[in-house]
Every structure is written in structure tokens, then in C-alpha cells.
Amino acid sequence: MSVARYWVPALFAALAAYPFLPVAEANRGEQFTILxxxxxxxxxxxxxxxxxxxxxxxIAAFFGIGAYTVGVLTVPxxxxxxxxxxxxxxxxxxxxxxxxxxxxxxxRLRGDYFALVTLGFGLIALYAIRNLDAITEGTKGLxxxxxxxxxxxxxxxxxxxxxxxxxWGTRWYKYxxxxxxxxxxxxxxxxxxxxxxxxxxxxxxxxxxxxxxxxSCMGLNPARLKLAAVALGAGLAGLxxxxxxxxxRTTGNPAAxxxxxxxTMVCCVILxxxxxxxxxxxxxxxxxxxxxxxxxxxxxxxxxxxxxxxxTYLKVSGWRLIIFGTALIVMMRFRPEGLLxxxxxxRELHPEASEAEGEAAAREEAAAGDPGTEGGEQKST
Amino acid sequence: MFELFAQxxxxxxxxxxxxxxxxxxxxxxxxxxxxTMVYGIIELINFAHGDLxxxxxxxxxxxxxxPMDVVTADAxxxxxxxxxxxxxxxxxxxxxxxxxxxxxxxxxxxxxxxxLTVIVSAIGVSFIFMNVGLxxxxxTPIKFPDLISDANLIPGTGLRFTWKDLMVxxxxxxTMIALTVFVKFTALGKAMRATAQNPxxxxxxxxxxxxxxxxxxxxxxxxxxxxxxxYGLYIxxxxxxxxxQNGLYAFTAAVLGGIGNIPGAVLGGLVIGVVGELGxxxxxxxxxxxxxxxxxxxxxxxxxxxxxxxxxxxxx
Numbered sequence: 001m002s003v004a005r006y007w008v009p010a011l012f013a014a015l016a017a018y019p020f021l022p023v024a025e026a027n028r029g030e031q032f033t034i035l036x037x038x039x040x041x042x043x044x045x046x047x048x049x050x051x052x053x054x055x056x057x058x059i060a061a062f063f064g065i066g067a068y069t070v071g072v073l074t075v076p077x078x079x080x081x082x083x084x085x086x087x088x089x090x091x092x093x094x095x096x097x098x099x100x101x102x103x104x105x106x107x108r109l110r111g112d113y114f115a116l117v118t119l120g121f122g123l124i125a126l127y128a129i130r131n132l133d134a135i136t137e138g139t140k141g142l143x144x145x146x147x148x149x150x151x152x153x154x155x156x157x158x159x160x161x162x163x164x165x166x167x168w169g170t171r172w173y174k175y176x177x178x179x180x181x182x183x184x185x186x187x188x189x190x191x192x193x194x195x196x197x198x199x200x201x202x203x204x205x206x207x208x209x210x211x212x213x214x215x216s217c218m219g220l221n222p223a224r225l226k227l228a229a230v231a232l233g234a235g236l237a238g239l240x241x242x243x244x245x246x247x248x249r250t251t252g253n254p255a256a257x258x259x260x261x262x263x264t265m266v267c268c269v270i271l272x273x274x275x276x277x278x279x280x281x282x283x284x285x286x287x288x289x290x291x292x293x294x295x296x297x298x299x300x301x302x303x304x305x306x307x308x309x310x311x312t313y314l315k316v317s318g319w320r321l322i323i324f325g326t327a328l329i330v331m332m333r334f335r336p337e338g339l340l341x342x343x344x345x346x347r348e349l350h351p352e353a354s355e356a357e358g359e360a361a362a363r364e365e366a367a368a369g370d371p372g373t374e375g376g377e378q379k380s381t
Numbered sequence: 382m383f384e385l386f387a388q389x390x391x392x393x394x395x396x397x398x399x400x401x402x403x404x405x406x407x408x409x410x411x412x413x414x415x416x417t418m419v420y421g422i423i424e425l426i427n428f429a430h431g432d433l434x435x436x437x438x439x440x441x442x443x444x445x446x447x448p449m450d451v452v453t454a455d456a457x458x459x460x461x462x463x464x465x466x467x468x469x470x471x472x473x474x475x476x477x478x479x480x481x482x483x484x485x486x487x488x489x490x491x492x493x494x495x496x497l498t499v500i501v502s503a504i505g506v507s508f509i510f511m512n513v514g515l516x517x518x519x520x521t522p523i524k525f526p527d528l529i530s531d532a533n534l535i536p537g538t539g540l541r542f543t544w545k546d547l548m549v550x551x552x553x554x555x556t557m558i559a560l561t562v563f564v565k566f567t568a569l570g571k572a573m574r575a576t577a578q579n580p581x582x583x584x585x586x587x588x589x590x591x592x593x594x595x596x597x598x599x600x601x602x603x604x605x606x607x608x609x610x611x612y613g614l615y616i617x618x619x620x621x622x623x624x625x626q627n628g629l630y631a632f633t634a635a636v637l638g639g640i641g642n643i644p645g646a647v648l649g650g651l652v653i654g655v656v657g658e659l660g661x662x663x664x665x666x667x668x669x670x671x672x673x674x675x676x677x678x679x680x681x682x683x684x685x686x687x688x689x690x691x692x693x694x695x696x697x
Contacts, residue, residue: 055497105682106678106681106682108685109681109685110685110686112420112424112426112496112640113636113640113681113685113686113687115426116632116633116636116640116677116681117677117678117681120633120674120675120677120678121674121678123629123670123671123674124671124674124675124678127667127668127670127671127674128671130667131667131668131671259625259629263428263504266501266504267501267504270497270498270501271501274497318512318515318516319512320512321508321509321511321512321515322508322509322512322513324505324508325504325505325506325507325508325509325512326505326509327505328501328502328504328505328508329487329502329505329506329509331501332491332494332498332499332501332502332505333487333490333491333502336491336494336495336498
């Protein structure tokens, strides 16, 4: 945690500075923007899985709902023509509402059955998006999404000042300010969650995750807490979806919101460190970054190095799933708590270590306060 | 317009879809059994099972070509019979071996880990299998040799039940009966049920848990192998992503019946098959998938542990 205190702000600062550096490339900027979007999505999923311990396998649905809410509110095809700000807030609200509505009836399902119903819900949402062509334009997606940044701003201004050097417009993609907006949103979400973790609600979630029965005996309301977690998670996922649609300028092919995305996000969260914000961001940057950026770079590099018939096998993109899968398996075998573990989760996964710690602490206590323990024994007899 | 529609529908209508659904359902049931048995023993949602099924079908495809260059429908009946038999013997063996190996190498060191850890490992295995499939046969769907006749066995009744349908039923039903007999009456089957019920107590009475788990993976894998052959012969087209879709259906079937419950998986498979076909017929193909998962959710709302799942009280 102490490491994260420094590197997370440092990472944000570095990313904010990146566009101004001479190494900055336009397409890299776009790729980073998408990484930020997925990091927000992973943080959203972390609220549900990491804080509350509900295994949700349909987070992609909320991502999709967010993207399509933005689509419906902004594309010329519909008469609404809202601004970027309004659309993003509406996307979060709609997703949160759908999250609550779909989760409330299934809260009584236990463990894996809950996971399966969320999986089913995710798929139904995907099929609905794909099949309701009248609203969603089917596989073509809603486009173009060209919303003005603020209410009242009709055209997509370049935000004058954001044009930080003369080359900005040519070197960067169409909405350069989205890079900063989404990075800022990621920072904002991180801060929000940090404070939330320390609040009454955050502590209640952890208590619920550790022992539902004990926490309900202490007066917590499990159903309400779980719904709050799902509402927040779904809302943030919807926000991520909104940014996704904004950055791509289209909702894209609905296949982007399929079960694979939900699974990949679960992997990001667990790989990074279930329950740990910094870990989740790191995990997402590594997994999605590998998937979207590193494979292409390595591919190009290898293609330049070799030009023989072995080319097809020397494509990293061809080995993508094997690398991905092996990384997951190796991580789960040797470091199941993730790259940056949450302390409680770490203790759960390495009971020997914490037991040793506990014993040492007990010994110290015994050495320090013998009379206290004796007093306790006398009372009990 | 309506008359035309009715005429084309008169070929079977409801009964035909029901029949088709039952045939497909028995196929899903076979895959679902692999999910449910593994879950029953070690509570693992084996996400790699569908991809094992896919690899099985690729393996079977190799067998159709390899022993006597490209077996086709106009080969002598004996050659076709021999090929199908060879597939039905070797594919399950291969799948069982691969499944046991996966368990030994990847899941076994994680026996005491939390569930989520093992599930993520299974997702990793699924990714690897899919990539292997992609390397093996490429990204485009491949034709599986059309070895079994499409002739109708029950002409005159207005229904179609072809040799292919018969083949599916003739393979899946005896397999399921054999499995039931095995689990009910053999020593190993009893050990499996005991381990599923209470692993600690089973070990106390001398049951070797590792052996039971390995046997479960072997049987689950073999069933996926049988299903892979039957699927290839029936659908006649295989591709590296088919494990995902079919695995998802089979998995839904297992949950619908009550995951961990063997008759439940069979019932779930049949329900999914029938619902899927009726949905295709009356709602259109694109909504039938949504209907399947919708039914799953509705059933779980009213029976939170599946159709035949044991309603155990949460232990405190």
C-alpha cells in the first residue's frame, strides 16, 4: 500500500504529461484513452466483486448499456442531441437503474447461482442490443457520436486551449480533450472509491464480504448493501461505456460487450489484486495494454526481424490467448492474491504467514501483559 | 399468404420442433454432464470444458481423414461404420486424457485455494485450448464429413426423424444410462457420490480423493469427447469457437437442472434443447438464445438451486 501511495499519483502525472512529450503519438493517445476506459470498468467491477464479494459475470452488459445510452442521446438518427456531459451522466444513471432492477430479484440466490444468473443477464442484454435493430442499428452500431462537450455547445469545439501545440490537431485524434477527460474521470473514480472504502458504507461492504451472517447480526442490512454495491458498480460501468462510445465515436459492434469482456474484466481485477484499487488499475493496464498495444508492437517488431515462412507462427497476436491463459494460470498458482494484494485478502490466501504473524503478536502480548491474561482466566472460572 | 405459410409448416409444426429439440437437448445433456460432475466433486465451474469439447471435435475430424484417405458419404457402409466407431472410441479417450492431465497439472495444486482462484485458472485453460484450436485448424469453420444419411426413418407421419437423429439418440441415451449405472452401482461411483456429499468424511472412510477427482475429470472429458463426435457428425461443421457457445448452453443446462446433480443435467439439457428449438420456430433464431437464458433466470428465481438441485440449508 505504501508503494501505491507514490506510484499511483506518479502514474497519473506521467499519463497527463504524455501528450506533451516529444515521444507522444496520436494513435498511442487513442489506445491509452481506451485503457483508461477499461480501467474505470475494472474499478466498477471491483466494487461488486472486490468489496462485496458478489461474483458478477455480466459487467459487460452495463458497459454496453452505457455506450448505447450515449448513442441514443447523441447520434443524429435520434432527435435528442444531448451534450457529452448530459449523455455520460444519463448513461451512468440508466446503468445503475438497470443494475438495481436486475439484481434485486436475485439477491436470494447463493454463491455460484448468483454468478450464473448475472452471466445469463449479461448475455440477454447483449442479444437484446444486437437484435433491437430499430433502436441500436444491430451490428452496425450507433454512429456518429459527435456530442458537444457541454450543454448548449452544439458543435464539437476543439476547446481552443487544449490545442497545446500546433501539431495537436493533426497528430491527435479528433477529440484530443477526451484523453484528459477520461484520465481525469479515472482519477476521480479512484479518489471517490478511496474515500468510499474508508466510509461507513465501505467498511460495511467488507464486513458483509467477510461474514454475511455476523454482519447482519450486527445490524447491517445485507440486501441493501449489496444493491448499493451493484448500483455503484453498474453506474460506473455505464460511465465507462459512455466514455467508450465517446472515444470511438460509435457504439461499435455489440460483440464488444460480450461475455469475453466480462471474463477479461474479472481476470483484470483478480490479476491486479481483488479489492485493491491500485492493483485493479495496474492489472487492467497490463492485461488490456498487452492485448491492445503490446501485441501489435511485438508483431511489427517480429515481422521485421524474420521474413521466412515461420512468420505466421511468430505473430504474437496469434499466441495472444495462450500467453493470456498461461499468465492467468501461473499467477493463480504462485500469486493468487494478485500483483498488489489487498491486505485482508492476502491473509486469507496465505494463512500460514498471518498465523505466524498472529502467534508472534500473541507471544509479545503474553510477554508484555501476563497479569492481564491471568485476570481474564480468573474471571471466566 | 397465410395458407402458404401453414403449408410449409404442416411438415411438422410443433411436434417436429419438439423432436428436434429433444435430439439437440440430449447432445447438450452429454456436455452438461461433464460440467455437473466436476462441479459436484470440487465445486469448480470448469470454463474450459466447452473448449475441450471443441478440441475433441477437431481430433475426431482428424480420424475421419487419417485411416483411409477422406471418408465420405459414398464410401462403403463398413468403412463408414469403422470410422465412426474409431472416432467414438479414440476421441473420448483423448479428451479424457487431456482433461485428467489438465486437472493434474493445473487444478490439483489449487485444491485448497478459494473458488475464484480456480475459476480464473479454468478461464486461463479455456483461453489456451481455444488458441490451440485456432492453430490446429485455423479461424474458418471446417466441414465435418457427412457420413450419416439424411433419409427420413418415419415417412408418412408428417415428422422427420433421420438416421442422423437416430445416431444422436443411439449414442447419447446408452451413454447416459451407462453413466447412471456406473455412478449408482460401482465402487468408484459410490466413492464419487460420497466425495461429492462430504469430501472430508469420504477421506476418513478411506476413499482416495485424488483418484476420485481424476476419475471424475476422465469421465467428464470422455463424455465431452462423445458429444464432440456426435456434434460433428450431426451439425457437419466445426470451428474453434464452437466450444464457447455450446459450452455455455451445456453449462446453462447443468445449472438449470441443479448443478452437481446428474439427472438434473440431463433434464436441463433436454429443456434447453426444446426451448431453443421452439424459440427458433416461434420467436425467430435471433431471440432463441435470449429466451434460453431468460428461462434460466426465471427458473432460478422460483427454484434457486435448479430444477432437481438439493435444497440444502446454508450451513452457519
